[in-house]
Every structure is written in C-alpha cells, then in structure tokens.
Amino acid sequence: MSRRARILVFLPALAVFGALLVWAVVGLPDFGHYVGPYGYLLNHVALPERHMTNVVTAVVFDYRGFDTMGEEFILLGAVTGVALLLRSQERDEEVREGVGSDTVRVVGIVLAGAALLVGLWLIAFGFVTPGGGFQGGVIVAGAIFCVFLCADFSAWRGVASQTVLDPLEGLGAAGYVVIGLAALISGYPFLTNELLGPGVPGTLHSGGTGPFINWCVAFAVSAGVLILFSEFLEEYIVPIAAGGGK
Amino acid sequence: MSVFPYVVAAWICVVGIYGIVTSTNLIHLALCLTVTQSSTYVLLLTIGYVNGGGPPIFKGVKLGTTAVDPVVQSLVLTDIVVSVTVLALILALALNVQKKVGSMDPDEIPELRG
Numbered sequence: 001m002s003r004r005a006r007i008l009v010f011l012p013a014l015a016v017f018g019a020l021l022v023w024a025v026v027g028l029p030d031f032g033h034y035v036g037p038y039g040y041l042l043n044h045v046a047l048p049e050r051h052m053t054n055v056v057t058a059v060v061f062d063y064r065g066f067d068t069m070g071e072e073f074i075l076l077g078a079v080t081g082v083a084l085l086l087r088s089q090e091r092d093e094e095v096r097e098g099v100g101s102d103t104v105r106v107v108g109i110v111l112a113g114a115a116l117l118v119g120l121w122l123i124a125f126g127f128v129t130p131g132g133g134f135q136g137g138v139i140v141a142g143a144i145f146c147v148f149l150c151a152d153f154s155a156w157r158g159v160a161s162q163t164v165l166d167p168l169e170g171l172g173a174a175g176y177v178v179i180g181l182a183a184l185i186s187g188y189p190f191l192t193n194e195l196l197g198p199g200v201p202g203t204l205h206s207g208g209t210g211p212f213i214n215w216c217v218a219f220a221v222s223a224g225v226l227i228l229f230s231e232f233l234e235e236y237i238v239p240i241a242a243g244g245g246k
Numbered sequence: 247m248s249v250f251p252y253v254v255a256a257w258i259c260v261v262g263i264y265g266i267v268t269s270t271n272l273i274h275l276a277l278c279l280t281v282t283q284s285s286t287y288v289l290l291l292t293i294g295y296v297n298g299g300g301p302p303i304f305k306g307v308k309l310g311t312t313a314v315d316p317v318v319q320s321l322v323l324t325d326i327v328v329s330v331t332v333l334a335l336i337l338a339l340a341l342n343v344q345k346k347v348g349s350m351d352p353d354e355i356p357e358l359r360g
Contacts, residue, residue: 002353003268003270003353006267006268007267007268010264010267014260014263014264017260017263018256018260021256021259021260022256025249025252025253025256026249028249028252028293029293030248030249031248031249031250031251031252031292031295032248032295032296032297033248033296033297034293034294034295034296034299034314034315036315038315038317039294039296039302039314039315039316039317039318040315042302042316042317043302043304043313043316044309044310046316047304047309048309053303053304053305054302054303054305055302055303055304055313055316056302056303056316056319056320056323057320058316059316059317059319059320060320060323060324063317064317064320064321067324068320068324071324071325071328074328074331074332075327075328075331078328078331078332078334078335079331079334081335081338082331082334082335082338085335085338085339085341085342086338086341128305129303129305130301130303132323134323134324134326134327135323135327137327138327138330202305202306221327224331225330225331228331228334231338232334232337232338235341
C-alpha cells in the first residue's frame, strides 16, 4: 500500500475515531469531580488494613498486586527479548573509550552518588512516603549509568556485569512470586502483606511483606534497565571503538 | 474549562496515531507509539483527580483528608517503567531490521508491505 493510499484509508478512520472520542469525553465526569468509589474507599481503608501510609504502593503491591506481577513479567520478557536480539558472543574485545574532561568526571561522580542515594531512599521508604520499587529502581540504574558517563567503558563493563545482572533480574521477579505464594501458604489471599504483622505504620517497620516485594521489584527493575543500557551500549560503542581506535 | 485535560489526552493520542500512519522510519514509529501510549496516562490521571485533593499518602496527614484516586496513579507508574522496556525491545527489533534489510523505512521492507 502506498503512503498516499494509507493516508486516504486513515482519514475516514480518524473521523470516526474522533467522533467517538468526542462522544466519550462529553459523557465523562467534569475534571476534578471524581465519582469513585474505589479511590475514596482505598484512601480510607488502606492504612488500617495494609499498614502502609503510601496508598499508591499499597495498591501496586497488594490490592492490585496480581496485576503488577503481570507487569513485572512483561518487563522480564522485554529485557530477555532485548538480550536475545542484541547479545553477541564476541564480548571480550578490549574497548578503550575514556572521558577526557576533568569537569565531566567530577560532576559525574557527584551526580552518581547523589542519584544513587535518592534512588535507594525512594525504594526504602516507598511504602511510607512518595516512591517505590519501580521509580527508585530506575533512578538507581540511572546513577550506575553515570559510571559510563564519567569514567570509561571498561569501568562500566565492570559494574554492569552480565553474571551479576542476569540472575538479579530473574531473582527479583521470582522473589515477587515467592512472597505472594508465602502469603497463600500461610492461609492469606495471594500477595496480601499480612504475613509479618502490621509493624508501626509510617515507619520502615510496617506494611508486613510489602517492603520485601518492594525491594524485589526494585532489584528486577534496576537490573532490567541496566541490562538494556548495557546491550545498547555494546551495540553502539564497540563498532565505534573498533573503527576509530585502530 | 473542565474538559480541557480530556482534550489534551485526545490530542496526544491522535497526534501519536498520525505519526505512526505517516512514519517513514521505524524508530520514529516506535516513539510515536509511545506518544500515543502517554495519552492514556494523561487520561487516567485526569479521571482520578479530585478538586482540592492531596496526594494519596497519609504520612503526617490525617486519615480521611481529601486525596486523589490512588488506583489510576498505580496503573500509570507501573506502566511508565514497563513501557520503556517494551520500547527498548521494539528498538532492538528495529536495529535487527536495519542490519538485515539495510533500511528503516517501512515502505522499503518487503515483509512490512501491506
């Protein structure tokens, strides 16, 4: 199908879709007039029931924990797919690709430390204050990526080693399921966090098994994102270094 | 202006679809898909907003204070992270297409011709 024909087919479809969108939007409640009831309900019961002050995290890892498990496996599947497509056998070749500028190095090191700290804090307190394993995991991966930005490629290969990241990615996803099953075996519904007791809501010692699921997700997400960085970097840097360096 | 956020969501969605239909590059196409997907985030967060509502986090805030819907927020936050990894998978496929066919234009890839 030519480009012109494709756009000609698209225009009537767009008209129909646009009409349906307008119809749908007109029927929605006005902005700011949320009708509920689930949001209101959860905001009232999540803290007494699940002992987490961050209701969003309680929803992610408990009330909708089954859905998040699916998301977790989409992540695992996508990362595995990228590794399958891009990972090549010849990885041992020496690559020299360093950063020359001292300013970049200094700023990079400060940035890496600060970002790592923020990431770990977001994960650790993810069920108390804003944050969580997904958000913190990405920031931790970003902090570790700074090693490539401010040092050199061989240092990056040192921290983003396949032998560490691949098992971590799998164990993160597996840990999520194991914690869910632990609740089931103890007689609670799958993925509820009752197992370890309520603790003191608003502190790190609260939320039962919630914090453990949170850390499992954090490990899976940061390992996954680092594997993605690593595969694309190998794809990008190795040909440049091979072509330009010799 | 109470429908304005919905209009923004619809606009982002349609712009993304337009980009997909007229795309001449697989990487551009993948990014347009992400734009379309982002419209759902705007839509979900819009639906969950309560006038005068705070964040659904009750650390230092009395339980029962008006807060926005936590369900849509949790849907959006997991999807933002997962969609990035899926985008990476699509880009890896695009890279392999470039290696095999030597082009990123969907019209020049025999397997993608309708």
